[in-house]
Amino acid sequence: MTDQFGREISYLRLSVTDLCNLRCAYCMPAEGVAKKRHAEILSVEEIGELVSAAAALGVRKVRLTGGEPLVRRGIVDICKAVAQTQGIIETCMTTNAVLLPDFAAQLRGAGVSRLNISLDTLNPERYCALTRGGDLASALRGIDAAREYGFAPIKINAVLIDGFNTDEIRELASLSRLADTHVRFIELMPIGDSADFSGGKYVSDGAVLRAMPELEPRGSDGVARLYGFPGASGTVGLISPISSHFCPSCNRVRITSDGQLKPCLHSADEISLRGLHGAALLDAMRAGFFGKPRRHALDTGKISAAARNMNAIGG
Ligand code: SAM
Ligand code: SF4
Numbered sequence: 001m002t003d004q005f006g007r008e009i010s011y012l013r014l015s016v017t018d019l020c021n022l023r024c025a026y027c028m029p030a031e032g033v034a035k036k037r038h039a040e041i042l043s044v045e046e047i048g049e050l051v052s053a054a055a056a057l058g059v060r061k062v063r064l065t066g067g068e069p070l071v072r073r074g075i076v077d078i079c080k081a082v083a084q085t086q087g088i089i090e091t092c093m094t095t096n097a098v099l100l101p102d103f104a105a106q107l108r109g110a111g112v113s114r115l116n117i118s119l120d121t122l123n124p125e126r127y128c129a130l131t132r133g134g135d136l137a138s139a140l141r142g143i144d145a146a147r148e149y150g151f152a153p154i155k156i157n158a159v160l161i162d163g164f165n166t167d168e169i170r171e172l173a174s175l176s177r178l179a180d181t182h183v184r185f186i187e188l189m190p191i192g193d194s195a196d197f198s199g200g201k202y203v204s205d206g207a208v209l210r211a212m213p214e215l216e217p218r219g220s221d222g223v224a225r226l227y228g229f230p231g232a233s234g235t236v237g238l239i240s241p242i243s244s245h246f247c248p249s250c251n252r253v254r255i256t257s258d259g260q261l262k263p264c265l266h267s268a269d270e271i272s273l274r275g276l277h278g279a280a281l282l283d284a285m286r287a288g289f290f291g292k293p294r295r296h297a298l299d300t301g302k303i304s305a306a307a308r309n310m311n312a313i314g315g
Contacts, residue, residue: 001058003263003292011252012059014051014082015314017041017072018257022096023132024120026159026201027310029193030132042259042274044074048081050255050273053281055087057289059253063092063116065314067257070099076106083111094118094157094315097142098134104142104149115146116155116184121165122172130164152180153234159186160203169211176234184224184237189266192309199303205238212236222249241265247295253288254314261288265313266296 002008018033042050051062062082069075083091092114093107100115107115119139121127127136146154158165158172165172169185176183185208190198208227209215215227215236223246224237240246254262259274261284271288273281 001286001289003290005292005294007249007292008058008251009253009289009292010058011061011063012051012054013063013065013252013254013314014047015065015067015255015257015312016047016069016075016078017067018312019071020066020068020096020311021071021098022068022134025130025132025197026161026188026194027315029309033309033311036258040258042255042257044077044081046259046274047078048085049277049281050259050285051082051085051088053285054253054255055085056282057285060088061090061092062088063094063314064112065094067311067314068096068099069093070095070103072257075103076110079107079110079112090114092116095142096131096134097139097146100142101145104145104151108149108151112151114153114155115151116157117143117146118157118159119143119172120158120161121168123168126164130161147180153182154180155182155184157184157186157239159188160205160207161188162201162203164201166203166207166211169208173208173212173215173229173236176236177229177232178234181234182237183234184239186239187242189241189310190303191266192312194309195303202242204243205240206243208236208238222246222251241296245295250292253292256308256312256314261285262313263288263292264296267293269293 091112093112094116097117124136156175173183175181188198188202218226218228218235224239226235226237228235260270261273262270276284
Protein backbone atom coordinates (compact mmCIF):
# COMPACT_ATOMS: atom_id res chain seq x y z
CA MET A 1 0.00 0.00 0.00
CA THR A 2 1.03 3.61 -0.34
CA ASP A 3 1.43 5.98 2.58
CA GLN A 4 -0.01 9.49 2.91
CA PHE A 5 2.80 10.83 0.72
CA GLY A 6 2.43 8.26 -2.04
CA ARG A 7 5.40 6.09 -1.08
CA GLU A 8 4.89 2.37 -1.71
CA ILE A 9 5.61 0.54 1.56
CA SER A 10 7.17 -2.77 0.56
CA TYR A 11 10.05 -3.39 2.99
CA LEU A 12 9.82 -4.51 6.63
CA ARG A 13 12.78 -4.52 8.99
CA LEU A 14 11.88 -6.96 11.71
CA SER A 15 13.88 -7.00 14.93
CA VAL A 16 13.86 -10.43 16.58
CA THR A 17 15.83 -9.55 19.73
CA ASP A 18 17.43 -6.61 21.55
CA LEU A 19 20.27 -8.82 22.77
CA CYS A 20 23.67 -9.03 21.14
CA ASN A 21 26.96 -10.86 21.49
CA LEU A 22 28.79 -7.55 20.87
CA ARG A 23 28.40 -4.09 22.42
CA CYS A 24 29.23 -1.59 19.69
CA ALA A 25 29.81 1.80 21.29
CA TYR A 26 27.49 3.66 18.87
CA CYS A 27 24.65 1.20 19.36
CA MET A 28 24.43 -0.18 22.87
CA PRO A 29 25.25 0.88 26.42
CA ALA A 30 28.53 -0.60 27.78
CA GLU A 31 26.68 -2.61 30.41
CA GLY A 32 24.52 -4.27 27.75
CA VAL A 33 20.75 -4.41 28.07
CA ALA A 34 18.45 -6.15 30.51
CA LYS A 35 17.08 -9.34 29.03
CA LYS A 36 13.37 -8.95 28.36
CA ARG A 37 11.02 -11.54 29.82
CA HIS A 38 10.18 -14.30 27.37
CA ALA A 39 6.56 -13.12 27.25
CA GLU A 40 7.61 -9.60 26.19
CA ILE A 41 9.26 -10.82 23.00
CA LEU A 42 7.26 -11.81 19.93
CA SER A 43 6.95 -15.57 19.56
CA VAL A 44 7.67 -17.36 16.29
CA GLU A 45 3.90 -17.69 15.75
CA GLU A 46 3.28 -14.00 16.39
CA ILE A 47 6.08 -13.09 14.00
CA GLY A 48 4.46 -15.29 11.35
CA GLU A 49 1.11 -13.54 11.89
CA LEU A 50 2.66 -10.06 11.70
CA VAL A 51 4.60 -10.85 8.54
CA SER A 52 1.47 -12.31 6.90
CA ALA A 53 -0.44 -9.13 7.70
CA ALA A 54 2.41 -6.98 6.37
CA ALA A 55 2.50 -9.07 3.20
CA ALA A 56 -1.25 -8.60 2.79
CA LEU A 57 -0.58 -4.83 2.80
CA GLY A 58 2.09 -5.13 0.13
CA VAL A 59 5.34 -5.84 1.98
CA ARG A 60 7.53 -8.01 -0.26
CA LYS A 61 10.92 -7.90 1.44
CA VAL A 62 11.69 -8.67 5.10
CA ARG A 63 15.03 -8.08 6.75
CA LEU A 64 15.67 -9.83 10.06
CA THR A 65 17.73 -7.73 12.41
CA GLY A 66 18.23 -6.99 16.10
CA GLY A 67 20.26 -6.80 18.37
CA GLU A 68 22.05 -9.71 16.82
CA PRO A 69 19.45 -11.89 15.09
CA LEU A 70 21.60 -15.00 15.38
CA VAL A 71 21.47 -14.96 19.21
CA ARG A 72 17.67 -15.22 19.12
CA ARG A 73 16.52 -18.71 20.09
CA GLY A 74 14.56 -20.24 17.20
CA ILE A 75 16.05 -17.91 14.59
CA VAL A 76 16.10 -20.63 11.93
CA ASP A 77 12.39 -21.33 12.48
CA ILE A 78 11.70 -17.60 12.31
CA CYS A 79 13.53 -17.36 8.99
CA LYS A 80 11.57 -20.31 7.64
CA ALA A 81 8.26 -18.81 8.74
CA VAL A 82 9.08 -15.48 7.12
CA ALA A 83 10.45 -16.95 3.89
CA GLN A 84 7.40 -19.19 3.49
CA THR A 85 4.89 -16.38 3.99
CA GLN A 86 2.76 -15.88 0.94
CA GLY A 87 3.69 -12.62 -0.76
CA ILE A 88 7.21 -12.35 0.70
CA ILE A 89 9.69 -12.65 -2.13
CA GLU A 90 12.90 -11.78 -0.30
CA THR A 91 14.04 -12.71 3.21
CA CYS A 92 17.37 -11.27 4.25
CA MET A 93 19.32 -10.58 7.42
CA THR A 94 21.72 -8.04 8.87
CA THR A 95 24.28 -9.63 11.17
CA ASN A 96 27.66 -9.01 12.77
CA ALA A 97 28.69 -12.39 11.24
CA VAL A 98 30.27 -13.76 14.41
CA LEU A 99 27.88 -16.74 14.60
CA LEU A 100 27.68 -17.38 10.85
CA PRO A 101 30.03 -20.38 10.93
CA ASP A 102 27.30 -22.14 12.99
CA PHE A 103 24.33 -20.74 11.08
CA ALA A 104 25.15 -19.97 7.44
CA ALA A 105 24.10 -23.40 6.12
CA GLN A 106 20.88 -23.42 8.17
CA LEU A 107 19.94 -19.91 7.09
CA ARG A 108 20.40 -20.87 3.49
CA GLY A 109 18.20 -23.94 4.01
CA ALA A 110 15.58 -21.79 5.74
CA GLY A 111 15.20 -19.54 2.70
CA VAL A 112 17.34 -16.52 3.64
CA SER A 113 18.57 -15.18 0.32
CA ARG A 114 20.93 -12.37 1.27
CA LEU A 115 23.13 -11.24 4.13
CA ASN A 116 24.33 -7.77 5.07
CA ILE A 117 27.33 -7.91 7.36
CA SER A 118 28.42 -5.08 9.65
CA LEU A 119 32.16 -4.52 9.79
CA ASP A 120 33.61 -1.12 10.66
CA THR A 121 37.32 -1.89 10.82
CA LEU A 122 39.86 -4.46 9.65
CA ASN A 123 42.13 -3.78 12.61
CA PRO A 124 41.75 -6.39 15.41
CA GLU A 125 42.50 -3.97 18.29
CA ARG A 126 40.08 -1.39 16.97
CA TYR A 127 37.41 -4.03 16.40
CA CYS A 128 37.81 -5.24 19.97
CA ALA A 129 37.63 -1.67 21.32
CA LEU A 130 34.58 -0.57 19.27
CA THR A 131 32.60 -3.75 19.90
CA ARG A 132 33.78 -3.83 23.52
CA GLY A 133 35.39 -7.25 23.42
CA GLY A 134 34.67 -8.66 19.96
CA ASP A 135 37.14 -10.75 17.98
CA LEU A 136 37.73 -9.60 14.39
CA ALA A 137 38.90 -13.09 13.34
CA SER A 138 35.50 -14.53 14.34
CA ALA A 139 33.67 -12.00 12.18
CA LEU A 140 35.98 -12.70 9.23
CA ARG A 141 35.38 -16.44 9.66
CA GLY A 142 31.68 -15.66 9.54
CA ILE A 143 32.07 -13.82 6.24
CA ASP A 144 33.98 -16.81 4.84
CA ALA A 145 31.18 -19.13 5.99
CA ALA A 146 28.59 -16.94 4.25
CA ARG A 147 30.53 -17.26 0.99
CA GLU A 148 31.06 -20.98 1.47
CA TYR A 149 27.31 -21.56 1.78
CA GLY A 150 26.50 -19.57 -1.32
CA PHE A 151 25.40 -16.18 -0.05
CA ALA A 152 26.13 -13.88 -2.96
CA PRO A 153 26.39 -11.02 -3.28
CA ILE A 154 27.41 -10.08 0.26
CA LYS A 155 27.09 -6.49 1.43
CA ILE A 156 29.54 -5.21 4.01
CA ASN A 157 28.23 -2.20 5.97
CA ALA A 158 30.73 0.10 7.66
CA VAL A 159 29.75 3.05 9.86
CA LEU A 160 32.09 6.02 9.38
CA ILE A 161 33.48 7.28 12.71
CA ASP A 162 35.76 10.30 12.89
CA GLY A 163 39.11 9.55 14.51
CA PHE A 164 38.41 5.82 14.41
CA ASN A 165 38.19 4.34 10.91
CA THR A 166 38.51 7.22 8.44
CA ASP A 167 42.09 6.10 7.75
CA GLU A 168 40.69 2.68 6.72
CA ILE A 169 38.23 3.96 4.13
CA ARG A 170 40.33 2.71 1.22
CA GLU A 171 41.06 -0.66 2.80
CA LEU A 172 37.39 -1.24 3.62
CA ALA A 173 36.25 -0.04 0.19
CA SER A 174 38.76 -2.38 -1.44
CA LEU A 175 36.71 -5.34 -0.20
CA SER A 176 34.47 -4.46 -3.17
CA ARG A 177 37.22 -5.77 -5.42
CA LEU A 178 36.50 -9.29 -4.09
CA ALA A 179 34.02 -11.39 -6.04
CA ASP A 180 30.34 -10.72 -5.24
CA THR A 181 31.11 -8.18 -2.55
CA HIS A 182 29.66 -4.71 -2.13
CA VAL A 183 30.68 -2.20 0.53
CA ARG A 184 28.37 0.44 2.01
CA PHE A 185 29.55 3.35 4.13
CA ILE A 186 26.89 4.59 6.53
CA GLU A 187 26.83 7.91 8.34
CA LEU A 188 26.95 7.66 12.12
CA MET A 189 23.64 8.60 13.75
CA PRO A 190 23.57 9.89 17.34
CA ILE A 191 20.81 7.85 18.93
CA GLY A 192 19.68 6.71 22.38
CA ASP A 193 22.13 6.10 25.21
CA SER A 194 25.02 5.98 22.72
CA ALA A 195 24.38 9.50 21.41
CA ASP A 196 27.24 10.79 23.61
CA PHE A 197 29.69 8.45 21.89
CA SER A 198 28.48 9.49 18.44
CA GLY A 199 28.39 13.26 19.10
CA GLY A 200 31.31 14.94 17.32
CA LYS A 201 32.34 11.75 15.48
CA TYR A 202 30.05 12.24 12.49
CA VAL A 203 31.82 12.14 9.14
CA SER A 204 29.95 13.16 6.01
CA ASP A 205 30.16 10.50 3.32
CA GLY A 206 31.94 13.06 1.13
CA ALA A 207 35.08 11.87 2.95
CA VAL A 208 34.81 8.59 1.04
CA LEU A 209 34.89 10.30 -2.33
CA ARG A 210 37.75 12.56 -1.26
CA ALA A 211 39.77 9.53 -0.11
CA MET A 212 39.22 7.70 -3.42
CA PRO A 213 38.83 10.17 -6.29
CA GLU A 214 39.16 7.33 -8.80
CA LEU A 215 35.74 5.93 -7.85
CA GLU A 216 33.34 5.95 -10.78
CA PRO A 217 29.63 6.75 -10.33
CA ARG A 218 27.41 3.67 -10.74
CA GLY A 219 23.93 5.15 -10.16
CA SER A 220 21.79 4.56 -7.11
CA ASP A 221 19.73 1.78 -5.57
CA GLY A 222 17.23 4.15 -3.95
CA VAL A 223 19.02 4.28 -0.59
CA ALA A 224 22.74 4.26 -1.46
CA ARG A 225 24.56 6.33 -4.05
CA LEU A 226 26.78 3.82 -5.79
CA TYR A 227 30.37 4.05 -7.00
CA GLY A 228 32.98 1.50 -8.05
CA PHE A 229 36.69 1.11 -8.60
CA PRO A 230 37.50 1.03 -12.32
CA GLY A 231 37.32 -2.59 -13.45
CA ALA A 232 35.76 -3.89 -10.20
CA SER A 233 32.27 -5.37 -10.41
CA GLY A 234 31.54 -4.73 -6.73
CA THR A 235 30.20 -1.33 -5.72
CA VAL A 236 31.02 1.14 -2.98
CA GLY A 237 27.81 2.71 -1.69
CA LEU A 238 27.18 5.80 0.37
CA ILE A 239 24.20 5.72 2.70
CA SER A 240 23.68 9.21 4.01
CA PRO A 241 20.76 9.41 6.42
CA ILE A 242 22.03 12.76 7.65
CA SER A 243 23.75 14.62 4.80
CA SER A 244 21.29 13.63 2.10
CA HIS A 245 18.46 11.69 3.65
CA PHE A 246 16.52 9.30 1.46
CA CYS A 247 13.11 9.94 3.09
CA PRO A 248 11.35 10.86 -0.20
CA SER A 249 12.00 7.33 -1.51
CA CYS A 250 11.82 5.49 1.85
CA ASN A 251 9.78 2.32 1.42
CA ARG A 252 10.45 0.79 4.84
CA VAL A 253 8.79 0.31 8.18
CA ARG A 254 10.09 -1.44 11.30
CA ILE A 255 8.69 -3.80 13.90
CA THR A 256 10.56 -4.15 17.18
CA SER A 257 11.08 -7.44 18.99
CA ASP A 258 8.36 -6.46 21.47
CA GLY A 259 5.82 -5.89 18.71
CA GLN A 260 5.86 -2.12 18.18
CA LEU A 261 5.42 -0.83 14.65
CA LYS A 262 7.81 2.06 13.96
CA PRO A 263 6.87 3.86 10.74
CA CYS A 264 10.09 5.95 10.93
CA LEU A 265 13.46 5.10 12.49
CA HIS A 266 14.02 8.56 13.93
CA SER A 267 10.60 9.20 15.40
CA ALA A 268 9.40 8.27 18.89
CA ASP A 269 6.02 7.25 17.44
CA GLU A 270 5.23 3.58 17.90
CA ILE A 271 2.03 1.61 17.40
CA SER A 272 1.57 -1.50 19.48
CA LEU A 273 0.62 -4.52 17.40
CA ARG A 274 0.81 -6.86 20.36
CA GLY A 275 -2.28 -8.95 20.96
CA LEU A 276 -3.95 -7.85 17.73
CA HIS A 277 -5.22 -10.40 15.24
CA GLY A 278 -7.10 -10.55 11.98
CA ALA A 279 -8.88 -7.37 10.90
CA ALA A 280 -7.78 -5.44 14.02
CA LEU A 281 -4.13 -6.20 13.25
CA LEU A 282 -4.53 -5.21 9.61
CA ASP A 283 -6.28 -1.96 10.58
CA ALA A 284 -3.56 -0.97 13.06
CA MET A 285 -0.82 -1.82 10.61
CA ARG A 286 -2.52 0.01 7.76
CA ALA A 287 -2.89 3.14 9.91
CA GLY A 288 0.80 2.96 10.85
CA PHE A 289 1.96 2.49 7.26
CA PHE A 290 -0.29 5.29 6.02
CA GLY A 291 0.83 7.73 8.71
CA LYS A 292 4.56 7.36 8.02
CA PRO A 293 6.01 10.87 8.43
CA ARG A 294 7.28 12.79 5.41
CA ARG A 295 10.86 12.85 6.68
CA HIS A 296 12.93 12.40 9.81
CA ALA A 297 14.34 15.37 11.68
CA LEU A 298 17.86 14.04 12.21
CA ASP A 299 20.04 16.76 10.78
CA THR A 300 23.74 17.38 11.37
CA GLY A 301 24.44 18.05 15.05
CA LYS A 302 21.06 16.75 16.23
CA ILE A 303 20.19 13.64 18.21
CA SER A 304 17.61 11.14 16.97
CA ALA A 305 14.12 11.53 18.39
CA ALA A 306 13.80 7.72 18.52
CA ALA A 307 13.01 6.71 22.07
CA ARG A 308 15.16 3.57 21.92
CA ASN A 309 18.75 2.48 21.49
CA MET A 310 19.67 1.20 18.02
CA ASN A 311 19.93 -2.40 19.25
CA ALA A 312 16.25 -2.14 20.26
CA ILE A 313 15.20 -0.87 16.84
CA GLY A 314 17.26 -2.83 14.35
CA GLY A 315 19.18 -0.16 12.47
N1 SAM B 1 23.70 -6.90 15.03
C1 SAM B 1 23.47 -6.76 13.64
C2 SAM B 1 24.58 -6.00 12.97
O1 SAM B 1 25.33 -5.31 13.66
O2 SAM B 1 24.66 -6.07 11.75
C3 SAM B 1 22.12 -6.16 13.30
C4 SAM B 1 21.61 -5.03 14.13
S1 SAM B 1 22.51 -3.51 14.03
C5 SAM B 1 21.56 -2.45 15.10
C6 SAM B 1 22.08 -2.97 12.39
C7 SAM B 1 22.96 -1.92 11.80
O3 SAM B 1 22.80 -0.71 12.52
C8 SAM B 1 24.46 -2.23 11.83
O4 SAM B 1 24.97 -2.16 10.52
C9 SAM B 1 25.04 -1.14 12.68
O5 SAM B 1 26.33 -0.76 12.26
C10 SAM B 1 24.03 -0.03 12.48
N2 SAM B 1 24.07 0.96 13.55
C11 SAM B 1 23.90 0.77 14.88
N3 SAM B 1 24.00 1.93 15.56
C12 SAM B 1 24.23 2.89 14.61
C13 SAM B 1 24.42 4.31 14.67
N4 SAM B 1 24.39 4.96 15.84
N5 SAM B 1 24.62 4.97 13.51
C14 SAM B 1 24.65 4.31 12.32
N6 SAM B 1 24.46 2.98 12.20
C15 SAM B 1 24.27 2.28 13.34
FE1 SF4 C 1 25.24 -5.66 18.30
FE2 SF4 C 1 24.80 -4.91 15.80
FE3 SF4 C 1 24.48 -3.16 17.80
FE4 SF4 C 1 26.92 -3.97 17.21
S1 SF4 C 1 25.55 -2.81 15.85
S2 SF4 C 1 26.02 -3.86 19.28
S3 SF4 C 1 26.61 -6.02 16.56
S4 SF4 C 1 23.28 -4.95 17.48
